Amino acid sequence: MTGLDTATLFAWCGAGLIGIGLYGFLANRHMLRRLVAFNVVGSGIFLVFGASGARRADLGPDPVPQALIITGIVVALATTALLVALVIRYADLAGRATLPEDEPGDDGKE
Amino acid sequence: MNQALPLIILATALVPSLITFFLAEDRVWVRNALNLGGAVLKLALVVFMLAEVGRGQVYQTEFELVPGLSLVLRIDALSLLFVTLSTVLWLLTTVYAIAYLHGGKNLPRFFGFFSLCVFATTGIAFSGSLITFFLFYELLTLATWPLVVHKGDAASIRAGRTYLGYTLTGSAILLVGIVWLESLTGPVAFAAPPQLAGLDAWSLRAIFLLLIAGLGVKAALVGLHVWLPQAMVAPAPVSALLHAVAVVKAGAFGIVRVVYDIYGIALVQEIDMGLPLAAIASATILFGSIRALTQHGLKPLLAYSTVSQVSYIVLGAALFSQTAVVGGLVHLVHQGLMKITLFFCAGVFDERAGVHDIDEIDGIGARLPWTSVAFTLGALGMIGLPPIAGFASKWYLGTGGLEAGQPWVVAVLAVSTLLNGAYFLPVLYRIWFREPGPNAAAAETEGPAMLLAPPIATAALALAAGLFAAAALSPLGWATLIVERQYAP
Amino acid sequence: MILPALAPALSVAVPLAAAFLAVVAPRPRLLVGVTVPAMLAVMALAVLGVRQGGPLVLAVGGWEPPLGIALVADGLSTAFLVATALTIGTVLVVALPQFPIRQNETRAGWAFWPLAFLLWAALNAVFLSGDLFNIYVAIEFVTLATLALVALEGKAKQVEAAMRYAMFALFGSLAYLLGVALLYAAHGTLDIGLLAQLPAQDTASLVAAGLITAGLAAKTALFPFHAWLPPAHAGAPAPASAMLSALVPKASFYVLLRFWFDAMPEAAGAIALQLLGALGATAIVYGSILAVRQNRLKQLVAYSTVAQIGYLFLVFPLAGGSAEPQPWTAGAWTGSVFHAVSHAFAKAAMFLAVGHAVLAAGHDRMSAMDGLTRRMPMTAFALGVSAVTLMGLPPSGGFTAKFLLLTAAFASGQVLWAAIIVLGGVLAAAYLFRPLARAFLPDRGRYGTVPRAQQALPLALAMLSVVLGIVSAAPYDFLQTGRPAAAEEGLE
DSSP states (O other): OOHHHHHHHHHHHHHHHHHHHHHHHHHOOSHHHHHHHHHHHHHHHHHHHHHHHHTOGGGOOOHHHHHHHHHHHHHHHHHHHHHHHHHHHHHHHHSOSSOGGGOTTOOOOO | OTTHHHHHHHHHHHHHHHHHHTSOTTOHHHHHHHHHHHHHHHHHHHHHHHHHHHTTOOEEEEEEEETTEEEEEEEOHHHHHHHHHHHHHHHHHHHHHHHHTTTOSSHHHHHHHHHHHHHHHHHHHHBOBHHHHHHHHHHHHHHHHHHHTTTOSHHHHHHHHHHHHHHHHHHHHHHHHHHHHHHHHSSOBSSSOOOOTTSOHHHHHHHHHHHHHHHHHHTTOTTSOTHHHHGGGSOHHHHHIIIIISHHHHHHHHHHIIIIIIIOHHHHHHTTOHHHHHHHHHHHHHHHHHHHHTOOBHHHHHHHHHHHHHHHHHHHHHSSOHHHHHHHHHHHHHHHHHHHHHHHHHHHHHHHHOOOBGGGOTTHHHHSHHHHHHHHHHHHHHHTOTTSHHHHHHHHHHHHHHHTTOTHHHHHHHHHHHHHHHHHHHHHHHHHHSOOOHHHHHOOOSOOHHHHHHHHHHHHHHHHHHHTTTSTTSHHHHHHHHHHHHSOO | OOHHHHHHHHHHHHHHHHHHHHHHSOOHHHHHHHHHHHHHHHHHHHHHHHHHHSSEEEEGGGOOTTTSOEEEEOHHHHHHHHHHHHHHHHHHHHHTTTSOOOTTOOHHHHHHHHHHHHHHHHHHHHHHBOBHHHHHHHHHHHHHHHHHHHTTTOOHHHHHHHHHHHHHHHHHHHHHHHHHHHHHHHHSOOBHHHHHTSOOOSHHHHHHHHHHHHHHHHHHTOTTSOTTHHHHHHHSOHHHHHHHHHTHHHHHHHHHHIIIIIIOGGGOOHHHHHHHHHHHHHHHHHHHHHHHTOOBHHHHHHHHHHHHHHHHHTHHHHHOSOSSOOTTHHHHHHHHHHHHHHHHHHHHHHHHHHHHHHHHHTSOBGGGGTTHHHHOHHHHHHHHHHHHHHHTOSSSHHHHHHHHHHHHHHHTTOHHHHHHHHHHHHHHHHHHHHHHHHTTSOOOSOOOOOOHHHHHHHHHHHHHHHHHHHSOHHHHHHHTTTOOTHHHHOOO
16 A cells, blocks of 8 residues: 555544544533543644645655644643643632533533 | 914914823912913914915915825815814803813813813814814814713713714714715815716715715704703803804814815705705704793703704805805804803803793893893894894895895794794893892802903904904904805806 | 844743743742833834834744744734734733732732733744744644633632633634644645745635634634633733733734735635625624623623724725725725724723722722722723724724725725724724713712822823824834735735
């Protein structure tokens, strides 16, 4: 198999992850779960990004997306860390980890 | 010098205003000296300018803000008519306001906005382009609102809301009209009217309506006048300023500019807008007078009288006749002199005898003779009794109506005169011929000179403007000069 | 001259260094005292450099695009840099007495300073980035600093507002990032200058453009993504609100402006442009109506931001239209930048002034305004002057902006947008009237006060927005330095 096909496979996987993550983001109200879903979407995008770097078979593997993905992962990590801190703080103060307007039909009060 | 003089004159009002805002409340003398000094200096400069412009001099200053938006100051004979009126009356009103508000609260704020208001009015008169006019017109709205709500009670706040609601909507409409017009013609300067002849007549009509509607709010055309009687809650010097000098005049002045310096009266006739405008003006004249008949309060009566009288100016501008426009322009000055007299006097009646309503005024003539004489002169002038100034205005308007082939104008003037008599004469009767009522009995003696001198001075000026109407430098002489120089066909 | 060339790097490095120092050596007075003048000097350098030599381009580390990352300071970037420096500079000085660091320090007092400096550095990085991915990183830093500032006092309401903001911001980031990935896949570069030279009407580019626009619109709080803004901006302490409301939405709007006018003018379709305009128009009307109904001062000011953001988006339909060069496009483009900058000054001034009124009254109900013209005349004046700008009345930068947009609307025959612009001004008067009128009422009850020197700062900032309207020729010309071709010829 050529590299092109591997790249396409990665791209489809990335797209699949984005879809799963989006579903998780919309279906869950618990903030931690949403945060995980956000990271799943992010991983999917990074995968698509990485695949785009490998598609230029004629030029050899493109290093730029890899550099960008690493940067992106660092940013996502920082964001996640801050949000986890916020969710914990909120759960301490409010006794729940869902936003008030999401209350009805909640699945987040665990 | 020709470049700087308009700016210097503007600064005589702006600088005292800005300093006054940040003066401590108790620095009364500094405040008064600043405001009076500015007014006197301005008067001196304006007199100098009158002589120069009379000889044919034109002052112009221009700077570009962004492409298509330039600030143009240009002083022609029409500017000076308005500026001279506002300068003379500003000086007198400042004297009056210092006495009237003596010991009151929030005076730095009051005098700050008061001078800012004069700055805006002067700017309106000096504007050489439509957009410059708009800048100052809007500034005037902002500077007068704090004066209307000055007392800070619920009624003032309500009146302030109505005032802002009407005037801001009006200027929004005006802005749309201006930008629309300029999108067709490029920047519009009064000195070089745009070439409108080739444009689509319906666009021209729509723009004309937008401009007149926007200006008509301040000129208090019928239907757009609602803010004016409500704004009566403001202190007397403010009412004097709003009614005689600044706000309503800014609207009327703008209408004259639009009709004569942008469209040109011939084009206004051609697109069939002259007659409707004259009709609205006439309707306003009659409406204001009829509403004035039914008022109980003295200030509301004067307010509706203003609604009626300001439309004389609009009527003069709308008729296709040089004589009529002379009548309209001269009424800008005459109405200012007479109406400010009446408001000054109303303030004194209130201050010295607690008179608010017409039935409280009985026999006040015996207690406050000077004020009553001044009031009487103003009221008779409004009715149009010769030789007081109001007569000359009406005479020219009526003659102009006949010249323009609109004899019904004479009928409107006649009915209006009857109505003026019907609401003013009973007041005069009460002042002079009724037995003194409780208010007159309890009245204090005639007040400090600073309160009394301004109404006497303006009443004398109104009389002089009528008596010496034939002189070259009388308001009538000057209005004739404007029309001959600028609007002769 | 080497110095102006360093200005882009310094405008990020100086506040970033201050942010680190604020963590290790929390001496706000000293840090503000050094950083603010230093940054003003850097700004002077940048303005001088751009005026004399055109856009300043700095290839970081000596790597040229497409491999390296370029910092670009043209007229547009520099205008935003300067606006940010003046706004944040003032805010920090006003904040000094409000976030003191004492022996038994509160978290808010300590954390405000590094976050504020970080926000400043991140904003400048957004304005200087010439690369879409670099912009992503910078704008994420803006979001992180903003999130932390919203939650600064750590009360439930504020943490909740921060989380709600995070939901929108995360969605925005992901959409933007996906768009960037697709663009890279299609063109192999993310440099704005290089993208501009490529044809960009293929499907991948259009999808990418849609994702990027949606993501940035969510971060700008464009209707219907506005719900997070009022609680977040109203909940934060006033100096933080001032920065958040005045500058943060402008950062993502700036990127949109760059993206559409610099990177991909070809991709713009008439429907997309009209849609952005329609959302902006809805924001103006809907935001204003909600603002009228608020009973809390800070909420009212925050809803006003929702409305004012709408004006910015009118640039898209007004600059679009046909493939012909359009003389009014430059006016629309410049008008929107004027609006962004004068709104930044006015809104920051308004939040700071409201903050002072609230400090004096001890609450932020409407009655905090009672008698303000008498108790704190300078604060009242600052509110009045910034209100004039928000209503778009002359003389102010807001009016200049409105005039330019209106002229563009009439010149391009899009009268509907003209009507919205004018209506927005009247509606702004409607919601600002209540607090301003109350300032004229007599005051009842007991009020504290704020030192006069502190009151003067918001007033100075508000006056800046007026000065921008009077001395507008120089900034107008300056903005045209390095102006993209699309800002002259129109989108599409």
